[in-house]
Amino acid sequence: MEQADVTAIPRATRKNRRLGDRLWRERYLFLLVMPGLLYFIVYRYIPMLGNIIAFQDYSPFRGFVHSDWVGFRHFRTIFSDREVIRVLGNTLLLSFLQIAFAFPVPVVLAVMLNELRSERFKRVVQSIIYLPHFLSWVVVIGIATIFLKTEGLVNRLLDLMFGMEPISFLQQPGWFMPLIVLEVIWKEAGWGTIIFLAALAGVSPSLYEAAVVDGASRWRQIWHITLPALRSTIVILFILRLGTVLDSGFEQVFLMLNPFTMDIGNVLDTYVYFKGIQQADFSFGTAVGLFKSVVGFILILAANRLAKRFGDEGVF
Incomplete structure (x- = not known):
């Protein structure tokens, strides 16, 4: 058991080193991808958190935390409102x-x-x-x-x-x-x-x-x-x-x-x-x-x- 634990540590270390070496070797490629990745994170994924207000009676003055929860009321309106x-x-x-x-x-x-x-x-x-x-x-x-x-x-x-x-x-x-x-x-x-x-x-x-x-x-x-x-x-x-x-x-x-x-x-x-x-x-x-x-x-x-x-x- 002790021998297995000892051999597992260098293996993980080598894997981290290989990952670090690859990131450094391809750093210019990752820098090229970074603007597009940041665009999707900032303008696409983070705003998805705002979908929480679909289940609230949201008020800008009360904010996300203090607005009343209404569940699926707004979704039921979609199918009931003529x-x-x-x-x-x-x-x-x-x-x-x-x-x-x-x-x-x-x-x-x-x-x-x-x-x-x-x-x-x-x-x-x-x-x-x-x-x-x-x-x-x-x-x-x-x-x-x-x-x-x-x-x-x-x-x-x-x-x-x-x-x-x-x-x-x-x-x-x-x-x-x-x-x-x-x-x-x-x-x-x-x-x-x-x-x-x-x-x-x-x-x-x-x-x-x-x-x-x-x-x-x-x-x-x-x-x-x-x-x-x-x-x-x-x-x-x-x-x-x-x-x-x-x-x-x-x-x-x-x-x-x-x-x-x-x-x-x-x-x-x-x-x-x-x-x-x-x-x-x-x-x-x-x-x-x-x-x-x-x-x-x-x-x-x-x-x-x-x-x-x-x-x-x-x-x-």
Whole structure:
């Protein structure tokens, strides 16, 4: 027994020394990682402690310690308040429209760009479709407002070409969600194409050459080579997108809202702002945010497990 204890001490010492030597040897790499690590610790993980107010009747004047505990009362409100249920329905509908129409666009663009033979033309098209990503939503909504207002360019063209009366795109509730989806496509589709083009860069040209020898048309090459090469990437991004199904983009929706579109356009993100910030109901706003996070986490786990069942790698 004594001999075992004596031999165990140098082994632990050697292990600590090896760890210390490795940290010193790779110190520049750890210094490079440190800013990003500190960012997540300070701005992501530490603020999670504030979720405790979702179970309290929080008052800024009484603080975390002295505020009254209410348990799951705020979470029950999410499923009992008609206004919250309506807002939740708006959020799910908008997320479904974005997944159905905005999510496939980068895939289509990547396939189309991959089929271009002129590298110069391909680079020009890539630059054009990437540029909107670098514009803020304030600029994008400003451009949309200029084009779509009653006396804007779109209504003038409709009047000149078809003799149509001006359409109130920004005031009619029926146009709200289609405009949101179109703005997302215009702004983010080009940037999302980068990921799919990177996946296609790993496809061996010999596969296309063999397909040409076998007499496969361009459509057959896309169906049997290009799209299967994108399958894993599509699955991973789709899983990650499901994790944000209750996030509709606060800034964009908030800037598009007006009294005419409030009923159809008010989503969870904007509702939390109006309820939690403007009305100072911090506990309920935190409860809604925590509810969104839990739902997103469950959807990611379910989608990841389903993807693995069908033979894909998934996210983890």
